[in-house]
Amino acid sequence: xxxxxxxxxxxxxxxxxxxxxxxxxxxxxxxxxxxxxxxxxxxxxxxxxxxxxxxxxxxxxxxxxxxxxxxxxxxxxxxxxxxxxxxxxx
Numbered sequence: 001x002x003x004x005x006x007x008x009x010x011x012x013x014x015x016x017x018x019x020x021x022x023x024x025x026x027x028x029x030x031x032x033x034x035x036x037x038x039x040x041x042x043x044x045x046x047x048x049x050x051x052x053x054x055x056x057x058x059x060x061x062x063x064x065x066x067x068x069x070x071x072x073x074x075x076x077x078x079x080x081x082x083x084x085x086x087x088x089x090x
Contacts, residue, residue, distance in 0.1 A: 012069035
């Protein structure tokens, strides 16, 4: 599951709220082992996702780097090339 969490820091344009929420959801799913949450755990699960998303937003807004922001399209193309090489898809 965590393979789906992508780097969100230092991109232009910055990560969206949806991307941050998706990464938070994947993280909480991974650490709980829940893919589908039961009704009894739903409130605690959703609260954890919200809190992780808030912490992530805070981190992304306050973290500092001297590196140039990465371009999303270029990084996506690099990822496709690595995937094609890894899985032999042309």
